[in-house]
Amino acid sequence: MIEISSTDRVFILTGAGISAESGIPTFRGAGGLWRNYRFEEVASPRAWQRDPRLVWEFYSMRRRIAAAAKPNPGHLALATLEGRLRNRLFLCTQNVDNLHEQAGSRGAIHMHGELFKSRCDACRLAPFDDTSTYEPPAEILRCECGGRIRPHICWFGEVPYRIDEIFHALDECTLFVAIGTSGVVEPAASFVAHVRARTFYVGPEEPANELAFTKCFLGNAGDVLPNLFRF
Secondary structure (H helix, E strand, O other), X not given: OEEOOOOOOEEEXXXXXXXXOOXXXXXXXOXXXXXXXXXXXXXXXXXXXXXXXXXXXXXXXXXXXXXXXOOOHHHHHHXXXXXXXXXXXXXXXXXXXXXXXXXXOOOOEEOOEEEEEEEEOOOOOOOEEOOOOOOOOOOOXXXXXXXXXXXXXXXXXXXXXXXXXXXXXXXXXXXXXXXXXXXXXXXXHHXXXXXXXXXXXXXXXXXXXXXXXXXEEXXXXXXXXXXXXXX
């Protein structure tokens, strides 16, 4: 178990593993191919400039899959933890699905964007909810400014969202828990090395940065998290 005191500030980082337990595939793993394209080839600014309809086809497919998924006990345990700790919990996810929100979490920071939101690629129009595009549009939608509407996703080569806020929370935390992350994708893989706190990992296999953690709890998040924290 992980002991949480009345003064602890807890940073939770979740990765693809917790969503995989709900049936959302990790598109980077197991060959990482989609219609003979690698994940990186349809998730970059270059891909968007080259073939925006192909990009929308990929993300429409991802939306269809994510729309059918439901939160698992791991998501629910984190929502319960948020209710207990309130502003002493910082939940940061690498995942673009909305399973944390479905489970009841209200403060999740999506550093890689949100699958069910879109935005303009040209102006500062705020990202907006978009749950209707499960099929690629016949024509790329346009903003009032003339820019093209793109998925609200942090692509390869782009800066993760709210990164300054994330590092501020890392500096303040006294307990860091990574869940279902590979320990490979930067900058999230380096978060554990940044903190001066107790550090724990939860996942079915050791991450690539295993040696940086105080302790690893091996097992699915849905099995481990409901009974992991003690107050």
